[in-house]
Amino acid sequence: MKISNLPIDAPYNDGQRAWLNGFFSGMQSYMSQSAGVSSATESRIVTILYGSQTGSAETVAIEAGTIAKSYGLTPIVKSMDEVEASAIATFEYLLIVTSTYGEGEMPDNAQLLWDSVCAESMPRLESVNYSVLALGDTSYDLFCQAGIDWDNKLAELGATRIYERVDCDVDYEEPAQAWISSVIPLIAGGSGVSNIEGEAGASDKPEYHRKNPFPARLLVNRLLTDASSSKETRHYEISIAGSGLSYEAGDALCVIPTNCPDLVAEIIKALNCSGNEEVNVSGELIGLADALQNQFEIKTPSKEFIEEFATRSGNQELNGIIAAGDKDKLSDYLWGRDTLDLLLQNRIAEFTSAEFVNLLKPLQHRAYSISSSGKQHPDTVHLTVASVRYDSFERNHKGVCSTFLADLVGAETPVRTFFTPNKVFRVPDDNSLPMIMVGPGTGIAPFRAFLQERDYRKASGKNWLFFGDRNAATDYIYRDELEAYQASGLLTRLDLAFSRDQDAKVYVQDRMIEQGVELFQWLEQGGYFFVCGDAYRMAKDVDQALHAVIATHGNLSEQQAIGYVNKLKKDKRYVRDVY
Numbered sequence: 001m002k003i004s005n006l007p008i009d010a011p012y013n014d015g016q017r018a019w020l021n022g023f024f025s026g027m028q029s030y031m032s033q034s035a036g037v038s039s040a041t042e043s044r045i046v047t048i049l050y051g052s053q054t055g056s057a058e059t060v061a062i063e064a065g066t067i068a069k070s071y072g073l074t075p076i077v078k079s080m081d082e083v084e085a086s087a088i089a090t091f092e093y094l095l096i097v098t099s100t101y102g103e104g105e106m107p108d109n110a111q112l113l114w115d116s117v118c119a120e121s122m123p124r125l126e127s128v129n130y131s132v133l134a135l136g137d138t139s140y141d142l143f144c145q146a147g148i149d150w151d152n153k154l155a156e157l158g159a160t161r162i163y164e165r166v167d168c169d170v171d172y173e174e175p176a177q178a179w180i181s182s183v184i185p186l187i188a189g190g191s192g193v194s195n196i197e198g199e200a201g202a203s204d205k206p207e208y209h210r211k212n213p214f215p216a217r218l219l220v221n222r223l224l225t226d227a228s229s230s231k232e233t234r235h236y237e238i239s240i241a242g243s244g245l246s247y248e249a250g251d252a253l254c255v256i257p258t259n260c261p262d263l264v265a266e267i268i269k270a271l272n273c274s275g276n277e278e279v280n281v282s283g284e285l286i287g288l289a290d291a292l293q294n295q296f297e298i299k300t301p302s303k304e305f306i307e308e309f310a311t312r313s314g315n316q317e318l319n320g321i322i323a324a325g326d327k328d329k330l331s332d333y334l335w336g337r338d339t340l341d342l343l344l345q346n347r348i349a350e351f352t353s354a355e356f357v358n359l360l361k362p363l364q365h366r367a368y369s370i371s372s373s374g375k376q377h378p379d380t381v382h383l384t385v386a387s388v389r390y391d392s393f394e395r396n397h398k399g400v401c402s403t404f405l406a407d408l409v410g411a412e413t414p415v416r417t418f419f420t421p422n423k424v425f426r427v428p429d430d431n432s433l434p435m436i437m438v439g440p441g442t443g444i445a446p447f448r449a450f451l452q453e454r455d456y457r458k459a460s461g462k463n464w465l466f467f468g469d470r471n472a473a474t475d476y477i478y479r480d481e482l483e484a485y486q487a488s489g490l491l492t493r494l495d496l497a498f499s500r501d502q503d504a505k506v507y508v509q510d511r512m513i514e515q516g517v518e519l520f521q522w523l524e525q526g527g528y529f530f531v532c533g534d535a536y537r538m539a540k541d542v543d544q545a546l547h548a549v550i551a552t553h554g555n556l557s558e559q560q561a562i563g564y565v566n567k568l569k570k571d572k573r574y575v576r577d578v579y
C-alpha cells in the first residue's frame with residue numbers, strides 16, 4: 001500500500017514517513033504470515049485513539065489503522081484531543097495507543113480526554129471492546145503508567161478488554177507490531193487474508209529512521225556560552241545534504257551517540273577484563289570493548305544492574321533502600337553515581353563480561369529540538385545543546401550524547417541521525433497571529449527556528465520571546481541574533497530573566513506575571529502560547545503563571561481560568577516541547 005493511500009487525513013512529514021516505511025515493511029512480512037478476514041467486515045469500525053508527545057505512539061496508531069484497513073475494517077485514527085469523552089461510549093471497538101510523560105503522566109494531547117474520562121459524569125462503557133498499547137521507558141519509575149491508567153479505567157467503566165495490554169520499552173517496534181498483528185485480526189474475526197501485500201508499492205523507497213539512521217556530518221561545533229560560564233551550551237550545524245530529508249521548525253533531530261572510549265576503558269579495567277572477550281549481542285558475538293562503546297548504555301545504571309549489584313556487593317545502604325522500595329531515596333542514592341562509580345565503590349561485586357553486558361540496556365538515541373528553520377536552512381540542521389558535565393564521587397562525569405557531539409565527533413565522523421516530528425508544535429499557518437514563546441536555557445532552540453520561519457515567511461504577526469538563563473554576562477546565548485531581530489522588528493518583545501544575576505532568583509514566569517496585562521491581550525488577539533525546556537520544574541511553574549495571568553487579567557475565577565487554558569490546549573494554541 002502506498003503511503004498516500006493511508007486512511008488518515010493528517011499530512012505526513014518526512015520524519016513520519018521515514019519511520020513508517022521501516023515499520024511498514026516489517027508489518028508486511030508479519031501480516032503476510034497471518035490470516036485475516038474477508039471484505040464482509042468492511043463496515044466494522046475500529047476507533048484508534050493515540051496520546052503522543054513526540055510522535056511514536058501516533059505513528060504506531062496510524063500503522064494500526066493501515067493494517068486494520070487491509071483487513072477490511074474501517075479505521076478511524078484520532079488524537080485523543082480530537083474526541084469528546086461522551087463519544088467513547090459509542091465506539092464498539094476501541095484501540096488506545098499512548099506514551100507516558102512527566103512522572104507517569106499523560107502526554108499533553110491525552111490529558112483533557114483523560115480528565116473527562118475520570119469525571120463522575122463519564123457514562124458507562126459496557127458496549128465498548130478495547131485493547132491498549134502502552135509506550136514507555138523502563139528507566140522511568142512509572143513505566144507505561146498512562147497506558148496502565150487507560151487500561152484500568154476502561155475496565156472500571158465496564159468496557160471489555162479483548163486483548164491484554166502490551167507495555168513497550170524504548171525498542172517498541174517489535175512488540176507494537178506483535179500487538180497490531182494480534183489485535184486487528186481478532187477484531188476482524190473470521191477468516192480471510194490481509195490484502196496488504198498486493199497493495200505494497202514498489203516505489204516505496206527506504207528512508208531514514210531509528211533503525212536506519214542517516215549518517216550526517218557535523219559542520220559546526222561552536223561554544224555559545226562564555227568560556228567562564230558555569231555551564232556549557234553549544235551550537236551545532238549538521239549537514240543533511242544529499243539525504244533527501246527535510247524538516248519543519250518545531251521538529252526534533254535524534255542523534256544516536258557512541259560512548260566515550262575513556263569510560264569504556266575504565267569500565268573494562270574495573271571488570272578485570274581485557275576488552276577482547278566476546279559477548280553475545282542479539283545473537284552475534286562481538287568484542288566487549290566494541291559492545292560497550294557502541295551497543296549499550298554504560299553511564300546511567302539500569303535497574304537490573306543496580307539490583308544485581310546490590311545483591312552481589314552486599315552494600316547494606318543500597319539493599320536497605322531497595323528492600324524498602326523507597327524510590328526517592330534510591331534516586332538520591334544514585335544522584336551523581338554512574339555504573340562505573342558503583343563498580344568502583346564495591347570491588348567485591350564481580351561480574352564476568354557476559355553477566356555485565358546482560359544487565360545493560362541498549363544504547364538509545366537522544367532527541368534535540370531543532371533550532372533552525374528548514375526553509376532558511378534546507379541542507380543543515382542546527383541544534384542548541386547543553387553539555388552535561390559534572391564532578392561527583394571524585395570523577396568527571398559526562399552525558400553520553402551531549403559530550404559525544406561536543407568532544408568526539410570530528411569532520412569525518414558520521415553522526416547517525418533521524419527526525420521526529422512534532423506536528424502540533426508549529427508556527428501558526430495564519431501569519432498574522434501573535435506568537436508567545438517561553439524558552440529558558442536550551443528551551444530557546446525551537447524558538448530560534450520559529451523566528452527564522454516567521455522571517456522567511458515575512459509573517460506580519462507579532463512575536464514575543466521570554467528567555468532566561470543563569471547569568472547575562474556568560475549565558476545570554478544567541479544575543480546578537482535576538483538583538484538584530486528586535487532591531488528589525490521581527491521580535492516585537494523580548495523579556496529576559498537571568499536567574500543568578502541577583503540574590504533572589506528571577507525566572508521567565510516572573511516576567512510573564514509582570515507583563516500580564518499585555519500577555520493576556522496577545523492571547524485575546526488569538527495568540528499562540530509555546531513552551532520549551534525543562535518539563536519538571538519550569539514548565540509546571542510557567543503553566544501556573546499562565547493560569548494566574550488569565551485569571552487576573554481576564555477577571556476569571558480559578559475554574560474559569562482552567563477552562564480558558566483548556567480551550568487554548570484544545571485549539572492547539574497552548575503547546576509544549578518539554579523534556
Ligand SMILES: Cc1cc2nc3c(=O)[nH]c(=O)nc-3n(C[C@H](O)[C@H](O)[C@H](O)COP(=O)(O)OP(=O)(O)OC[C@H]3O[C@@H](n4cnc5c(N)ncnc54)[C@H](O)[C@@H]3O)c2cc1C
Pocket residue numbers: 054252299300335336337366367368369370384385386387388389390392398399400401402403442443445577578579
Ligand atoms: C523532545 C526532546 C527535545 C530535547 N531538546 C533538547 C535541546 O534542544 N537541547 C538540549 O540540550 N537537550 C535537549 N533534550 C535533552 C536531550 O535529549 C538529552 O537528554 C540531554 O542532552 C542529555 O543527554 P546526554 O546523553 O548528554 O546525558 P545522559 O548520558 O543521558 O545523562 C543524563 C543524566 O545525567 C545525570 N546528571 C545530569 N546532570 C547531573 C548533575 N549535575 N549531577 C548529577 N547527575 C547529573 C542525570 O541522571 C541525567 O538524567 C531534549 C529531550 C527531548 C525528549
Ligand SMILES: NC(=O)c1ccc[n+]([C@@H]2O[C@H](COP(=O)([O-])OP(=O)(O)OC[C@H]3O[C@@H](n4cnc5c(N)ncnc54)[C@H](OP(=O)(O)O)[C@@H]3O)[C@@H](O)[C@H]2O)c1
Pocket residue numbers: 231233386387388402440441442443468469470497498499500505507508509533534535536537538539541542579
Ligand atoms: N528532564 C531532563 O532530563 C532535563 C530537563 C531540562 C534540561 N535538561 C538538561 O539540563 C541541561 C541544561 O538545561 P537547560 O540549559 O535547558 O536549562 P537549565 O540550565 O536547567 O536552566 C535554564 C534556566 O532556567 C532556570 N530555572 C530553574 N528552575 C526554573 C523554574 N522552576 N522555572 C523557570 N526557570 C527555572 C535556571 O535557573 P537556576 O539554575 O539559576 O535555578 C536557568 O536560569 C541540558 O543538558 C538539558 O538537556 C534535562
Ligand SMILES: Cc1cc2nc3c(=O)[nH]c(=O)nc-3n(C[C@H](O)[C@H](O)[C@H](O)COP(=O)(O)O)c2cc1C
Pocket residue numbers: 051052053054055056057058098099100101102103104105107135136137138140141142143144145170172535578579
Ligand atoms: C520528559 C520525558 C518523560 C517521560 N516519562 C516517562 C514515564 O514516566 N514513564 C515511562 O514509561 N516513559 C516515560 N517517557 C518515555 C516515553 O513515554 C517514550 O519515549 C515514548 O516512546 C514516547 O512516545 P511518543 O513519541 O509517542 O510521545 C518519558 C519521556 C520523556 C522525554
